[in-house]
Amino acid sequence: MEKIIDFCKHAFLKIKNKNVNEFEIYGSSAAHNEIEIYEEDIENLSFADTKGLGFRVFKDKRMGYAYTSNLSDSAIDSCIEKAIENSKVTNQEEFNYLPVKKEFMHKDTDFDRNVLYAPEFIDFTIEDKIKVSKELELSVKKRDKRIKGISNLIYEDTVSETVILNSLDLEDSYKASAAFLYISVISREGEDVSTGDYFGYERTPQKLNSDDIAENAVKRSTSLLGAKKVKSQVADLMLSPMVAIQFLGIIASVIMADSVQKGKSLLAGRIGEKIFSQNFNIVDDGTLPDGLASRPFDGEGVPKGRTSVFEKGVLKTYLHNSYSARKDKRLSTGNASRASYKSPPDIGISNFYLEPSDVNEGKILQKISNGFYVIDVIGLHSGVNPISGQISIGAKGIWIENGNLTYPVKEVTIATDLLRFCKNLAEVGSDLKFMPAGGYIGSPSMHIRDIAISGS
């Protein structure tokens, strides 16, 4: 089978003769495996080889886009025509053109792109993948007799190749691998039911630690058995890293330069201001060696690097692609992102994390006299409005009394607004964890003061 780079080069020859000012071809191919296990048997096993091309054209400072997963000659021809047609209706703007080197914030990265692909990946056979998944199920079931079922056990892996070519003679590519293992566990005690989930995410399946996944999923599920509502009140929150990561995801959405420029961010016009009351550092680093979102270049070929977004609680920069950077007279931070070849570059985070402290999270918990240790949240899509900043989401966890974890709590909400959240964030732990969440987001445990909890 032809390689994706060959399709890109073939398409390059076709588009070269068209009447456009500039163009870009973004191609990707992937081999994907997915396994679901239920009651020690294969529930689903699927594999796929997929590929596609996306064409971005610039004509008279207008941009058009089209993609195709059908790589036949005629389909590529119609796709190119469609991209050109689309460029006729979009707005004419002086900032519409391909990125050039002087606009790069991270010019010379010494990022070793070889770390993105684990060569031992191919040694792990389908049988091995099924085995590791089945072992996870068994490991979970034998840990606690209250475990009565598995609602989801999924293994997924992908090897992908990404290619970018443009009319400014850019030609670059990288190969990446990733494996993901996830379980959601149901535990029961009498009439009471509780669920809990956990995952592992690595560059190669050999590194997945099913014992760790099993232990965490079981703990998250069983520790909430017997949970009840508490009275509505204002109290301190201690967010476990898995929950803190989701709050950090909300912060990520308000530092995208395009949102800022369109008046959709609470942080518009606030560069240089102290947003957090404490000295927290938040970084976007697209070249972190262990970061699953690390890449040599972004969605339009601009080198990635380490960008300090908050330094000692002060907002230092927004995240940019080349278009938004020109608008603000800044440099591109290498954050042009694409969900796939199906969309033109947008702006997105890469490895985005809050730096941990050296304070043990247990020590922080001991200081809370009346509070809520949040293990899981529900309803982030519907309960968070990143534009107005309002947050109201469902939560479950364990009540804290005099520095000790006491009884489990569920069916309550926590509500605040984003700026207050930042102000009230008092302390973070040392337990930095990462999770794939529209990028690869990392956070330690967080202690937040005085948040409204709604219950009975």
Next chain:
Amino acid sequence: MLEQKLIKKILNILLSSGGDFSEVFIQKRNLNNMRLDDGKIENSTSGFELGCGLRLINKDSTFYAYVDSIDTESLLNAAKILSSAVDSSSKNKVLDLSENKGGYKANVEQFPSDIAQENKKSLLDSTNEKARDFSKYIIQVSANLSDADDTVIIANSNGLLINDSSVKVFLAVNVIAKKGNEIRTGYKSLARTMGYEIFKSKNPEAVALEAAGIAIKMLDAVNAPAGSLPVVIGPAFGGVIFHEACGHGLEADAIIKDASVFKDKINKKIASNILTAVDDSTLRHHWGSYAFDDEGCPSQKNILIENGILKNYIFDYKSACKLKARQTGNGRRQSFRDLPVPRMSNTFIECGSDENEAIIKSVKTGIYAKEFAGGQVDTATGDFVFGISEGYLIKNGVISEPIKGATLIGNGPDILNRIEAIGKDLDFAPGFCGKAGQSITNEVGQPTILIDKITVGGTEV
């Protein structure tokens, strides 16, 4: 797109090492999406997708492969790889294919391909102008217009053969209003299973005005209360509460895995006597409608709950076989790249006998929740949330100040028994529903209802 003879050959190869069922799902999909933001057409994207998903079921195990092409060699190759994953004593033959030409055909008047991109642009431009003219406090408008033209062939070893096509058009408008330091948003969408004649039923400006109206009304919102209160849920998008609190728990895959609070509850009372709820994929031109589901089963009306009694679950082929039930036409998938799973279509609460005004009047202190930002459920526990995007306080039976966005949280079986009144103003709202990593078109609906007590996640403790 593909000859019957070749389809049958693929179905046979799939079963060559044994197995109970084989299926070919071929899909061609052309998509367009145009986006207006910040007063201008920011992006116009078109997509061409063509591919095939092959499925082989052996006992409880499903084997799936897809290819981004319908090229004979790759299909035969994929079929061979799949069949080699199975070694089964269950030998089945592929029955002769006979085409089912039934099912309703939604007539399309204006295909997306007949509409010039320029016309779509002017449609978005007028949406933008209308919303901005509504108030000086409106600071931003974004609008998305997308269409999908889909053709599928579905064939399986039971002899089923379907040729089907559908056209969908979707318009969404987001408005941002700002007064002092307060920023509020308003969202409205219009989406139907039909062509561009969709705008004869409602013009895009009307959608823009509704979105703008919400954002402006919410500018004066006060903090929402925290605690348990009576809540009146408005018609149309209010139906998301049934979708989350109950619908997902009735999807048969959750039942099979013992991950639903509604397991073993058929013919048992699970809800207030006044509640009747339905999943109906035959509603003409509705967003969640289709002629056949993505396994080729004809669409149908499925009564889920009748007068508080649970009547049926929501099935796809595999779950219906497993539970020895009849398929309900709910085997749906995002595309040829995905496995079909049981999914809702248009799911709604039927009209009751209460007057809408009387329902509001009956509440002394509570909340009127009119528009929603969606929701989420854990089917195993029944715990669900949904977010209010337009809501008001009710004081002495009268709708009063708007409240800032708040989440409602509750437990499905508990809430179903707390429905105290159901009005007569049934209406529907389109949306997208995510499950198993797949996003599909969905519609929710209901008349005005009253829930006697639910936890409101505000900040005013």
